[in-house]
Amino acid sequence: xxxxxxxxxxxxxxxxxxxxxxxxxxxxxxxxxxxxxxxxxxxxxxxxxxxxxxxxxxxxxxxxxxxxxxxxxxxxxxxxxxxxxxxxxxxxxxxxxxxxxxxxxxxxxxxxxxxxxxxxxxxxxxxxxxxxxxxxxxxxxxxxxxxxxxxxxxxxxxxxxxxx
Amino acid sequence: xxxxxxxxxxxxxxxxxxxxxxxxxxxxxxxxxxxxxxxxxxxxxxxxxxxxxxxxxxxxxxxxxxxxxxxxxxxxxxxxxxxxxxxxxxxxxxxxxxxxxxxxxxxxxxxxxxxxxxxxxxxxxxxxxxxxxxxxxxxxxxxxxxxxxxxxxxxxxxxxxxxxxxxxxxxxxxxxxxxxxxxxxxxxxxxxxxxxxxxxxxxxxxxxxxxxxxxxxxxxxxxxxxxxxxxxxxxxxxxxxxxxxxxxxxxxxxxxxxxxxxxxxxxxxxxxxxxxxxxxxxxxxxxxxxxxxxxxxxxxxxxxxxxxxxxxxxxxxxxxxxxxxxxxxxxxx
Numbered sequence: 001x002x003x004x005x006x007x008x009x010x011x012x013x014x015x016x017x018x019x020x021x022x023x024x025x026x027x028x029x030x031x032x033x034x035x036x037x038x039x040x041x042x043x044x045x046x047x048x049x050x051x052x053x054x055x056x057x058x059x060x061x062x063x064x065x066x067x068x069x070x071x072x073x074x075x076x077x078x079x080x081x082x083x084x085x086x087x088x089x090x091x092x093x094x095x096x097x098x099x100x101x102x103x104x105x106x107x108x109x110x111x112x113x114x115x116x117x118x119x120x121x122x123x124x125x126x127x128x129x130x131x132x133x134x135x136x137x138x139x140x141x142x143x144x145x146x147x148x149x150x151x152x153x154x155x156x157x158x159x160x161x162x163x164x
Numbered sequence: 165x166x167x168x169x170x171x172x173x174x175x176x177x178x179x180x181x182x183x184x185x186x187x188x189x190x191x192x193x194x195x196x197x198x199x200x201x202x203x204x205x206x207x208x209x210x211x212x213x214x215x216x217x218x219x220x221x222x223x224x225x226x227x228x229x230x231x232x233x234x235x236x237x238x239x240x241x242x243x244x245x246x247x248x249x250x251x252x253x254x255x256x257x258x259x260x261x262x263x264x265x266x267x268x269x270x271x272x273x274x275x276x277x278x279x280x281x282x283x284x285x286x287x288x289x290x291x292x293x294x295x296x297x298x299x300x301x302x303x304x305x306x307x308x309x310x311x312x313x314x315x316x317x318x319x320x321x322x323x324x325x326x327x328x329x330x331x332x333x334x335x336x337x338x339x340x341x342x343x344x345x346x347x348x349x350x351x352x353x354x355x356x357x358x359x360x361x362x363x364x365x366x367x368x369x370x371x372x373x374x375x376x377x378x379x380x381x382x383x384x385x386x387x388x389x390x391x392x393x394x395x396x397x398x399x400x401x402x403x404x405x406x407x408x409x410x411x412x413x414x415x416x417x418x419x420x421x422x423x424x425x426x427x428x429x430x431x432x433x434x435x436x437x438x439x440x441x442x443x444x445x446x447x448x449x450x451x452x453x454x455x456x457x458x459x460x461x462x463x464x465x466x467x468x469x470x471x472x473x474x475x476x477x478x479x480x481x482x483x484x485x486x487x488x489x490x491x492x493x494x495x496x497x
Contacts, residue, residue, distance in 0.1 A: 050283050054290045062293025
């Protein structure tokens with residue numbers, strides 16, 4: 001059952017992520033991105049990390065996707081980026097980058113996230129929050145820059161509109 | 165191994181299935197939604213010294229909601245030319261699913277709760293953040309001016325109320341030390357209702373949740389006298405029902421959440437069963453929110469944004485400070 005759920009969620013996540021990149025209509029792309037984020041949240045739930053899953057929904061769909069949609073609608077599809085050429089090349093680059101990132105992540109993760117608090121199923125939420133604030137305070141702050149990045153991206157797109 | 169038929173019977177008669185389908189699940193949501201449409205029209209009419217719905221049943225037109233549903237169902241389904249069919253149809257359907265999901269998290273009585281999630285409160289609020297996105301998609305997909313303006317207004321409005329809404333609920337979490345809605349109710353069983361220590365938080369919560377529900381005085385995305393129902397303008401009969409449904413479900417869910425957070429949920433003297441207590445409190449809140457509609461004029465968008473980012477945000481931070489002093493000042497907690 002868990003395997004099936006995982007497979008379904010993973011398929012939805014990956015398929016909608018591809019759609020988010022490839023969709024002609026930017027609005028569909030943004031909506032697909034939202035569905036992909038939902039799939040990731042589902043994967044978090046599957047890992048018993050419901051707290052992370054809930055905030056994945058709130059931050060990524062509630063804020064990031066909304067900002068992207070907002071900008072896309074203000075800019076209008078005709079002013080969006082034209083479909084990229086050299087798709088094969090970009091696919092290759094994407095594969096390479098993800099391989100590199102994956103390798104780097106697997107190499108560093110054991111070192112980076114070693115700690116006394118091994119949060120498994122039934123983990124105490126209070127303990128998790130204390131750990132997050134005490135031990136991972138700085139990484140947490142850096143993660144919160146995601147929203148700033150989204151705002152900057154949205155502003156850039158909206159500004160390009162005025163020039164054009 | 166039992167045969168499939170007996171398995172199906174077992175599933176249909178199981179408590180879990182009954183909770184999802186009958187109460188507090190889908191059927192009761194539909195009936196209460198129809199009831200609340202009548203109730204709101206009757207209440208608003210009474211406030212304005214009118215009579216309101218009268219003919220749909222022997223007793224004060226109480227079946228008006230059902231009559232409306234039947235009428236809307238038999239209207240022709242017209243999708244506007246140039247509309248994006250996928251989003252135009254999917255947005256109200258998804259909104260309905262979201263509304264039903266919200267009610268799944270509420271503890272109606274001890275043990276009567278579809279999903280007792282560890283992180284019930286943020287889950288409720290996180291599911292809610294999806295709804296302005298759907299409003300925007302619905303407004304955009306109609307390919308028409310007023311719906312699009314309404315959709316954009318919904319997003320602007322979200323930036324104004326979202327942060328104060330989360331922060332006002334944070335006070336409750338700080339005091340109770342749990343995100344679980346049942347846990348919050350149990351805390352109030354031992355320590356009294358939270359409306360007294362969290363009066364400011366409760367006030368902020370009800371203001372921001374009125375904005376979230378797009379109800380007067382914050383119904384900017386709809387604003388029938390300005391932009392003709394805004395994002396709902398192009399919806400034909402049956403879909404309009406799907407658009408209106410989530411509005412009432414959200415009202416019900418928010419009132420239920422308010423009574424869970426601040427009024428002790430299903431707690432009360434044992435003369436009346438817990439579930440009745442719960443509904444009494446919820447209906448009081450619903451009446452209050454409905455009376456806002458007949459009392460206050462609509463705010464402008466810039467007023468809402470300014471107040472959201474100045475007054476509401478400041479007050480919600482003040483509320484967090486109050487909660488901090490309550491937690492630190494009472495070591496027994």
